Every structure is written in structure tokens, then in C-alpha cells.
Amino acid sequence: xxxxxxxxxxxxxxxxxxxxxxxxxxxxxxxxxxxxxxxxxxxxxxxxxxxxxxxxxxxxxxxxxxxxxxxxxxxxxxxxxxxxxxxxxxxxxxxxxxxxxxxxxxxxxxxxxxxxxxxxxxxxxxxxxxxxxxxxxxxxxxxxxxxxxxxxxxxxxxxxxxxxxxxxxxxxxxxxxxxxxxxxxxxxxxx
Amino acid sequence: xxxxxxxxxxxxxxxxxxxxxxxxxxxxxxxxxxxxxxxxxxxxxxxxxxxxxxxxxxxxxxxxxxxxxxxxxxxxxxxxxxxxxxxxxxxxxxxxxxxxxxxxxxxxxxxxxxxxxxxxxxxxxxxxxxxxxxxxxxxxxxxxxxxxxxxxxxxxxxxxxxxxxxxxxxxxxxxxxxxxxxxxxxxxxxx
DNA sequence: ATGTTTATTGACTCGTCAATCAACAACCGC
DNA sequence: GCGGTTGTTGATTGACGAGTCAATAAACAT
Numbered sequence: 199x200x201x202x203x204x205x206x207x208x209x210x211x212x213x214x215x216x217x218x219x220x221x222x223x224x225x226x227x228x229x230x231x232x233x234x235x236x237x238x239x240x241x242x243x244x245x246x247x248x249x250x251x252x253x254x255x256x257x258x259x260x261x262x263x264x265x266x267x268x269x270x271x272x273x274x275x276x277x278x279x280x281x282x283x284x285x286x287x288x289x290x291x292x293x294x295x296x297x298x299x300x301x302x303x304x305x306x307x308x309x310x311x312x313x314x315x316x317x318x319x320x321x322x323x324x325x326x327x328x329x330x331x332x333x334x335x336x337x338x339x340x341x342x343x344x345x346x347x348x349x350x351x352x353x354x355x356x357x358x359x360x361x362x363x364x365x366x367x368x369x370x371x372x373x374x375x376x377x378x379x380x381x382x383x384x385x386x387x388x389x
Numbered sequence: 390x391x392x393x394x395x396x397x398x399x400x401x402x403x404x405x406x407x408x409x410x411x412x413x414x415x416x417x418x419x420x421x422x423x424x425x426x427x428x429x430x431x432x433x434x435x436x437x438x439x440x441x442x443x444x445x446x447x448x449x450x451x452x453x454x455x456x457x458x459x460x461x462x463x464x465x466x467x468x469x470x471x472x473x474x475x476x477x478x479x480x481x482x483x484x485x486x487x488x489x490x491x492x493x494x495x496x497x498x499x500x501x502x503x504x505x506x507x508x509x510x511x512x513x514x515x516x517x518x519x520x521x522x523x524x525x526x527x528x529x530x531x532x533x534x535x536x537x538x539x540x541x542x543x544x545x546x547x548x549x550x551x552x553x554x555x556x557x558x559x560x561x562x563x564x565x566x567x568x569x570x571x572x573x574x575x576x577x578x579x580x
Numbered sequence: 581a582t583g584t585t586t587a588t589t590g591a592c593t594c595g596t597c598a599a600t601c602a603a604c605a606a607c608c609g610c
Numbered sequence: 611g612c613g614g615t616t617g618t619t620g621a622t623t624g625a626c627g628a629g630t631c632a633a634t635a636a637a638c639a640t
Contacts, residue, residue, distance in 0.1 A: 224504025240619050310501050313415025351569055358549025378542055385576045393637055431589050
């Protein structure tokens with residue numbers, strides 16, 4: 199029962215199913231058939247739209263990164279001064295859409311994928327650069343030269359909290375995680 | 390050409406080869422044959438000694454965790470007061486034996502494995518508990534009730550720095566990484 | 581010498597999975 | 611209603627990899 203204009207719907211369904219499946223399995227070791235079944239179609243169709251398994255993964259990764267970027271930009275929109283801008287980046291990083299069990303698990307797995315896939319590494323590089331420049335842009339007016347160091351620490355801490363959340367399996371509270379990073383930020387801004 | 394008493398040598402060689410192979414590939418998606426070849430034997434022999442691929446991975450993980458534990462204990466031995474004890478735990482965590490490209494990469498991959506394997510999760514749980522209690526033991530005499538929070542932050546930061554190092558692919562300087570965490574510690578102890 | 585244990589492998593089985601293909605079904609413009 | 615486009619799948623292919631096994635060889639025990 200083919201409907202026209204199915205391509206974007208199918209692609210979106212596959213991306214969603216990929217994130218869910220990877221999140222459930224806690225591993226990239228999932229089959230195209232599993233993903234396709236979850237998305238309500240045959241594996242052949244998944245190949246038809248994406249060409250290969252790696253392309254499916256990359257599309258899923260792009261989707262996660264896009265959502266994340268949107269959430270940071272959203273938080274950033276309400277910031278009225280440098281300090282609020284830095285806080286917004288942190289808060290955006292822990293927004294409900296990104297800080298979700300399956301998304302976190304997928305995130306961790308994509309980190310691993312970035313170790314063996316050039317395309318994935320590039321993608322992750324884009325995210326890290328953007329995070330860094332977002333942080334620096336708010337930090338520099340406040341602390342000038344030290345901004346680089348503080349941004350590095352904040353980035354690492356955010357990553358670390360994410361990882362721990364992945365292992366805790368959704369047990370870790372979002373607000374608490376966010377506050378931890380914000381507290382660290384305050385400490386850094388005091389000195 | 391069979392020599393007697395080969396078992397411990399073979400096991401050690403396989404563990405070493407596993408860490409190297411996983412580190413090189415940046416993924417757990419390596420074959421037993423690859424590992425065995427690197428260790429200079431047939432894949433059948435690897436199965437003979439370990440029974441299954443998962444057991445090989447777990448043995449490799451145990452080896453990494455043991456080395457890590459030894460290094461922390463070594464650093465801890467020279468500490469004369471609580472503050473030095475906390476610093477020692479951090480310094481031990483960035484000792485040369487553990488903070489090595491392939492070990493870090495393997496570490497990251499084992500984090501992923503812990504998401505799908507109970508045995509791996511248990512193992513990682515042991516490490517996290519030990520790290521936590523090591524930190525708390527030094528922190529409590531200094532800051533009392535806040536120790537839990539600070540320990541949590543330190544743990545997350547250490548993990549985060551490791552992850553970043555995995556992606557940087559050995560580019561990240563060990564001393565620098567360690568200093569970053571130590572600086573964070575100092576800031577926390579001031580407040 | 582002979583039997584037992586340990587070491588070791590090449591060849592094989594069996595399952596799995598990415599990717600392809602041939603065919604079929606609905607919709608469109610005309 | 612017909613040719614082309616788009617959507618969809620079951621079946622198939624081809625490769626690869628974990629785990630098993632039978633067979634071989636050295637060391638050791640008696």
C-alpha cells in the first residue's frame with residue numbers, strides 16, 4: 199500500500215527507530231532489519247532510502263546533533279549578557295530532548311563510531327567546535343584569557359556527566375546533572 | 390611446537406592483543422581471529438583458553454582495571470594527609486600506564502560494552518565505587534558533608550577528560566589533562 | 581615403551597546479516 | 611487506459627565470523 203511522498207516520512211521513521219534501537223541495545227551492533235521492523239517497513243526499504251547501514255547511522259547522528267543544536271540556540275535566545283549566555287549553553291546541553299536515556303546511549307555509541315568512521319568524526323568535530331565557540335563567546339568578556347581553559351573544563355565535564363548518565367541508565371536526574379555543571383561554572387567564575 | 394606451562398603466557402598475550410586490537414580498530418567489532426593473529430596463535434587456541442569472545446573482552450577489561458587500581462594505589466602510598474590523598478587519586482588516574490591511546494580507546498569501548506553486558510557493568514561498577522570511595526576518604530576530612538558532591542564532579546570530570554582524549558587520539562597531553570582536573574579540585578576546596 | 585595430559589591447528593559447521601534483485605502495487609500526467 | 615515514476619517487499623546472494631572437532635605433536639609420568 200504505497201503512499202506518495204513517503205520518502206521524508208520513511209527517512210524520519212528510520213532515524214527515530216535507529217536511535218531507539220541503538221539506545222535499547224546499548225550498542226551499534228544492531229541489524230538493519232531490526233531498525234526497519236521498528237520503523238514498520240522491510241529492511242530492503244531502509245537500504246532503498248539510505249543506501250547503507252553507515253548512512254543510516256550518520257543520519258541518526260545528524261538528527262541528534264541538530265536537535266541538540268536547536269536546544270542550545272533556544273536557550274541562548276533568552277540570554278541578555280555574557281554570563282547568562284554561558285549558563286544557557288550549559289542548560290541547553292541538558293535540555294529534555296537531548297538528555298534522554300536512549301539519546302544519551304546513542305550519543306555514547308556515536309562517540310565510539312567516531313573512532314572508526316571519518317564521517318562520524320567530522321560530525322562530532324562540528325559539535326565540539328560549536329560547543330567550544332558558544333562557551334568562549336560568553337566566557338571571554340568575563341574572564342578574557344582564561345576562557346579557553348574554562349571552556350575546555352566545562353566541555354569535558356558535560357561529556358563526563360553524559361557518560362555517567364548513560365551507565366546509570368536514566369536513573370540520573372536531569373536537573374541534578376545540570377546543576378552540577380552550573381555549580382562548577384560558578385566556582386570557575388569566582389576565581 | 391608445544392611448550393608446557395603455556396597457558397598463562399597465552400592468556401596474557403591474548404589480553405594484550407585484545408587491548409591493542411580494540412584500540413586500533415576503535416571498536417569492539419574485531420574478530421577473534423584478528424586478536425589471535427596479533428597474539429601469534431590460531432583463533433581456535435583463543436577459544437580453547439577463553440571459551441568465548443566475551444570472556445576475552447572481560448579478561449582484557451579486568452586487566453585494564455587492575456593496572457589502573459595498582460597505579461592509584463601506588464600514588465596513594467606517598468600521600469601523607471587527606472588533601473594529598475585526593476590529589477594522589479587524580480594523579481594515579483592519569484598515570485602513564487592507564488592514560489595511553491589504546492588503553493583509553495579500549496576503556497571507552499568497554500563503557501559501551503557495559504551497556505549490554507551485565508558482567509561488564511558489574512566490573513565497571515567496582516571501579517566506580519572504588520574511585521568514589523578513594524576520593525571520599527580523602528575529601529571527607531577536609532570538607533565533610535560536601536564531599537559527596539565534589540567526588541561526583543571529580544569522577545565525571547575524569548571520565549570526560551578520558552573521553553575527549555579518546556577522540557583526540559593521543560594528541561591530548563597527559564600532564565595537561567591531569568592538571569586540568571587538579572585545578573578543578575583546588576577550586577572546589579577553596580569554597 | 582606406553583599412556584596421559586597439555587598444546588596447537590586446519591578444516592568445518594552453522595548462523596547471521598548487509599546488500600541486491602526481480603517483481604508487484606499504487607499513483608500521476610496525459 | 612497507458613507509460614512512467616515512486617513505493618514496497620520476499621527471496622536470494624555472498625561474505626564473514628563464532629565456535630567445534632578431529633587430528634597431530636610434544637612433554638611428562640611410570
